[in-house]
Amino acid sequence: MSLEPPPALIDTVPRKNTPSLDLLKDIRVLDLTSSIAGPYAAQLLADMGATVVKVEPPGKGDDVRAWGPPFLNGESLWYLSVNRNKHSITLDHAQPEGYAILQKLVAQADVVIVNLVPRIQRKLRLDVQTLSALKPDLIHVSLTGFGCDGERADLPCYDLVAEGYSGVMELTGEPDSPPQKIGTPAADLLAGQDAALATLAALHRRGRDGAGCAIDISMVESMTRFMSPRILSYLGGGDLPQRSGGRDSVIAIYQVFDTADKPITLALGNDAVWGRFWKAVGQPEVAQNAAFATNALRRAHRAALVQQIADLLATRPRAHWLAIFARERVPAGPIQDVHEVANDPSLSARGFVYAVESERGALPQMGLGIRFDGMSEGSTRPPPALGADTVKILTQWADVDPAHIEGLHARQVV
Template sequence: MMSPSSSLPLAGIRVLDLSRVLAGPLCAQVLGDLGAEVIKVEHPKRGDDTRDWGLRVGDTETAYFNSMNRNKRSVTVDLQSPAGQELVRELAKQCDVVVQNFKFGGAEKMGLGYEQVRAVKADVVYCSVSGYDRHGPEAARPGYDLVIQGEAGLMAINGEASQPPLKFGVAAVDLFTGMYAAQAVLAALFDRQRTGKGCHVELALFDCGLMVSAYYGLEALLMRKDPPRYGNAHPSIVPYGVFDAQDGPLIVAVGNNAQFERFCTEVIARPDILQDERYGTNLARKANRDTLVPLLLQEMRARPRKLLLERMSAVGIPCGEVLGLFEALTSPRAEHAGLVTKQPHPVAGSMDVMAPPYRMDGTRMPVRLPPPVLGEGTREVLETLLGLDAGRLAALQAQGVIK
């Protein structure tokens, strides 16, 4: 079994992960990163859908799968069979948390819905992730990140004003939903300590997608219309965005009037810009961005990026390079922080696995287990938690219930 460490916050908590793809698995991964023992139940032949998405690692993993499934064990069970359903109910008895994102009503059909699990584990914290509000008219609609990005208005605020609606580069709604779900599960576990009662935690992708809109959403409500799109620029702060230097792009984030004064005098040597009443305050700069930004671009394009970055850093103006993703992952900054780890793999030899982003008392949460090969923990988990002997395991495998 996974070796729990008493120094980790969720040591002693066991999670049954019945979910697949992104939002549910991310929720369970977060709990695993914080020390919980996570048992991921997968189909004996196919496993999680994402084992077949993106670039292959070994025989049963992909980079896509690996990004959401570190610090877990994989147990293969056919949930379409009555024997498989009974096995998972027995596992649920041994778990504190259950995470699932089956289609609406799917868990109930398998005898694994909230009420059915609560009947065998009264204080379970049960997390359901769906596409839409499970208490509304669209409860049965399947949820997909791209669809939700469109329906939640996120594509309409992304990209340049001259472009058509644009999705985020990653599945942002799935990722936010997974994080919101983990937060809610943690709150439910905390409440269980005080009351002894479990809870049904429910998350909908659409609900979380609207939350991602943040200040844009509230501005849309105030204006009673869509806010304009600014691409890499900021809707309220100028200059703030990506600008071209002589030899490449850089990020400038002038956050207040004092920084703007230093930018004009110390960075681009244009104190005259400060004398123009159109640019004296941020509100004025926002209203006159169409004339100000070309002036600033002209000055930045005349200077090398390194010089601009050095000058801004020297006077406390937030700034940075625009790196490629590979550059960022292999940068000294990422290496020093220990954000990318090498983990052993039985086929590939080793593989890259992201480290958890959390530090506790200065120590980063560890990668205790790399993303699992399909079914690697089936025998050990069923033997240890359910007491199944070799004969029973062999019979279940012969029936196709486990692999």
Template sequence: MTRAGSPPPLDGLRVVDMSTSYAGPTASMYLADLGADVVKVERPRTGDDARSWCPPSADGASAWFASANRNKRSVAIDLRSADGIAVLHRLLADADVLIENLNPSKLAALGLAPDDVRARHPRLVYCAMSGLGLTGPDAALPGYDLVAQARSGLMSVTGAAGGSPQRVSTALSDIVTGMAAALAVTAAVVRQRATGQGDLVDVSLLDSDLALLAPRVAAYLAGEPEPAPSGGTDSVLAIYQPFPTADRDIVIAIGNDVIWRRFCVAVGLTALAEDDRLGDNAGRRAHRSELVATITDVLARRPAAEWLAVLAGAGVPTSLVQGLSEVTTDPQVLARGAILPVPGSDGALNGVRSPFRLASMPEPRNERFPELGEHTVEVLRQAGFEAAAVERLLASGAVAAPAATADRRVS
């Protein structure tokens, strides 16, 4: 039974997010999408690094920042000051989860290393996000998406056949690490709510990219040759790759022997369907080059739209290789409500809906990303600071807020 209109599943979960850039904010955004109250702790004056990732921007707001920071509140705290650290600990005392991706030496200097924080707040779920993980000889090295894609081997299998390795052209490591963190944090919270125990969640870009490569690693360790860029051709399945047609490229995904036979009949290659040498994937792999040449010759005779209709009618998985101008107007994408316009931006800024749908949440939570320090006064007052204390912290620079919100004093 659908419980539309009921509280979201993470309603009441209190998250303090000290992370910056993209992986950590993605993790906290997914938690916020599910109902968590996420307080984003930022540096006064500059804030999250991604606020300056421009262009593109709209009204001075970075499109990248907007895409990973919906449904949050922002407080600006100077963690270099003793008062700022005290404010943070006041917030952590009432929080369920802390997310951070700061340099380990900086954390230690601030007294915010995992062991220190967990000793002071034993119920807290501490999520440490990093480039290479909390352990190992290179744990202290900085990490970015590009570095993780290179070190994990992901780049070594990406690119045109015979060409140089290529980065997957999106913040893949960051986004997948954010998903992994949100999953692990949610699991830790389940136990926290049952037992009152906190946990340490250790998530890294390198580990996430290795997880993406799991089938390739498994195949290599099982005796397959070390893979190289293959231009979209799968190393195991045949045929599973892009093909040119008379006007543009499509992909064809033949995942089993039944689909192979359907495909051959649909495109007029019945003799191939009846060839015992090609009846299983091993046989098709052994003859991959000649099969690709034959199929390429046939598909080049008709435009993509005709082939898509033919193959869809035969139950063969296929698609155009779409550009973003097509993706963002794709009827299926639109029907799923996958593009989320940022409120107040008149369509100039957009995000992408989280990759899950819950029957109890028929409409996605979609609140505009916060301005830097927009909620400083509000959050501090909710944390128990008296109005005079908030005034003092603002005056000292330990915390900051935009003038408009700082002037709205709570008596």
């Protein structure tokens, strides 16, 4: 059986060809990272218009290029998910010739992003002290598992490890199941988003007073901050939250319910929504019961209320209830699988799921999900092939003669 996705899946995705955003058009970023978190941070900056140069080892490139199957025309789909709108060069900056070129590139950059532990940053001369000596107003972004100091600073880390440290795995899943990882690389993506956010703030300050910045992002801390509502509730309230399949929210009725065919989510988040729900299902008298007037009272009667709602929703199919709830503005929705999400008509209508054409064929993409003056990320630069822009970038940024680049390539420097 082929491990390639059926071409029909790609063929059904709408094509998109829009110009780049210009919010960061004068900003140059060197992306020295691999895997997911760092490349995602750089992609966010690229989506907003920065010129991002992805620096990869000659021959094999970013580790994520090998993550699969599935592959699309030989390319990792994980790679394609976090590398659009970039240029790719190959450069072995561990070699003296390569590091000399890297120094020239750093001198032309506004931002450098690295995802090596502090010890390796210093060994390869990619640490903030070394690179800032080349360019004093440089924004140096270090994205690691545990941050740049402390006893864990030099420990390796991946998304799975960060999720375990954060507590999110301990609270994910059913009570009688083992701890579960979130179904997407949440720590990677949150840390990458933090890195992009911090970079924007540092660029704003540099524009004001000319100062560079050393940004220190910890995947564990980004993921743990995501847990703030649960951790602070424990610190202030003393009750240790337990894994419960999402049925112990501070909101009384905020969980999954079965209908006659498919499950739905139901979030009765305030008193007004509580009233609209019971009106929608034809039982307004329940909302008028003083015993359920506040969220605290509803929490006290949660078990009975959940059973009452469960019995009611089981009598009709999902489509019936979702139509009623949409009409009455009751927060509810389906539990979509990936196929349904990829084909969600509302997301497609907003241009969120799309494909871009490239020399390697159509490549699927997931949108930035942010609009500026009605525009979102450009789609004219697909995720680059390994080293596709080496000659162009080294010529323009580092003033390397094209003939010399041929010799560098022969010596596996590029």
